[in-house]
Amino acid sequence: MIRTGSEYKDSIRGTREVYVSGERVKDVTAHPMFKPLVDIRARIYDMQHDPATRHIMAYKEDGEWNAVNNKLPHTQADWWDKRRATDTVLEDVGGIVTRVGDETVGEMWSLFDGQDVLNEVDPQFSENIRNHIQKVLHHDPFHVSANTDPKGDRSKPPQEQDPDMLLHVVKETDQGIVVRGAKYETAAAYANQAFTKPTIANWGNSAYSDYAVGFICDLNSPNLKFICRTGFAGRAPADDYPLSNKFDEVDTLVIFDDVLIPWENVLFYRHTKAAMFIRATLHRYSAFAFTQRNLKLADMMIGAALFNVRQTGLDKQQAVQEKLAQLACYREGINAHLTAAITLSERSPGGLIMPNQSLLYSGRLLACSQLHEMMHLTRELCGGQICVTPDKASFDAPETKPWLDKFYTVNEDWVAEDRRKLLAFARDMLNSDYAGHRLTFQLFAQSPPFAHLAAVYRNFDWDGPMEFVKHAAGLSDSVLGETTRTPGDSAVSRWFDTQATRSAAE
The missing domain is CATH 2.40.110.10 (Butyryl-CoA Dehydrogenase, subunit A, domain 2)
Structure with a gap:
């Protein structure tokens, strides 16, 4: 097959x-x-x-x-x-x-x-x-x-x-x-x-x-x-x-x-x-695989940035660590949404298991809306050499190779050729025509940013926060209008109930 x-x-x-x-x-x-x-x-x-x-x-x-x-x-x-x-x-x-x-x-x-x-x-x-x-x-x-x-x-x-x-x-x-x-x-x-x-x-x-x-x-x-x-x-x-x-x-x-x-x-x-x-x-299911790509792109940015700063010991500086932590938070934010969307998955109208819709669409919005900021943060960490480094032909030419070997060798672990490869990789990921195309693709390939927000709006459980505030503020039942929600009826609560049922069955 x-x-x-x-x-x-x-x-x-x-x-x-x-x-x-x-x-x-x-x-x-x-x-x-x-x-x-x-x-x-x-x-x-x-x-x-x-x-x-x-x-x-x-x-x-x-x-x-x-x-x-x-x-x-x-x-x-x-x-x-x-x-x-x-x-x-x-x-x-x-x-x-x-x-x-x-x-x-x-x-x-x-x-x-x-x-x-x-x-x-x-x-x-x-x-x-x-x-x-x-x-x-x-x-x-x-x-x-x-x-x-x-x-x-x-x-x-x-x-x-x-x-x-x-x-x-x-x-x-x-x-x-x-x-x-x-x-x-x-x-x-x-x-x-x-x-x-x-x-x-x-x-x-x-x-x-x-x-x-x-x-x-x-x-x-x-x-x-x-x-x-x-x-x-x-x-x-x-x-x-x-x-x-x-x-x-x-x-x-x-x-x-x-x-x-x-x-x-x-x-x-x-x-x-x-x-x-x-x-x-349309994106009830496909948004998962789409958002998963942003997780891998975050890994690529973190790896490129970390290799660059560790070459020269810049990773010891607090300002650099803070920028790396921002990249890590972006990455883990996507990871958390994808993981939770599976863990708190829902039964679809057709009887399938679909990722938790509110979490999935919120994760997609996070991944796409912050991507350009994370790319720029990675540029800062990689430094200006990604836009000024000569091409491979110059590193190989007999007349220029000795000079480029001299100025691009950092230490015995980072020789000029590895340094060139890393800078070329980062440049292509962040600064090239391909990089700009990829950024636009991630913003619009599934739908435009305003539609990402609309999907979050349609799938978020608005009744939960309103029920909580009604109870905490002592409001009358009439302020909510018709609702079938009861206190404690949340996706997390339902997940715990499911686990308890499974444990009892086992």
């Missing part, structure tokens, strides 16, 4: 119309701007077969091996397994990759929870989502997400401008729907399929809209065009930009030029309530 890396590569070769830098790409598996990520995704597939990592990356069910990260979460243990599998991948490849499947497949589980809403439209759509979840489990495709449209003039509804600014249905046929428009999809040019759905569309009070459509798109479908931004890989030597050349996930404007979507791939259509439900719950 789980594929090998070579099987994955074979699945994306063929007739795709992929363009980058104004030229058509003949083979995305070999093109220098796509090959690094294709190779990493292939490595993830191979890790599911590798005896050293298979027990972490895959699980056996009914005699077949399946990917851990594709598994529907039914228990807390499933979430610990997913977290461990993602950490194992990032540690194996030596960097951060986000759109490789585990961060996007969770969006399908949100649809699984919304089957009642889908049934209002057509029971067939509910069956379609169940079928596609099974296909993900049993065929192990590289599954990505398609969210953002070009949008055009957002002060106007799409019908009052070029209607293709938002993806929409132009025709129904016996075989399926025909769609036209465009979507931005990270990794689409080298993925297998995309869950394609609307952004927050301006359809007003309409109950039905041709723009309210969600479907699974086979990225080998006819009439698709992939126009990619120029990647960072290959722009500069890998020795000087080790992250840019290996971990750039190429973003793509996918053009739907009258693409047929078979009915079995349509998940909802012409129903704005379903579309709004999906937008409101």
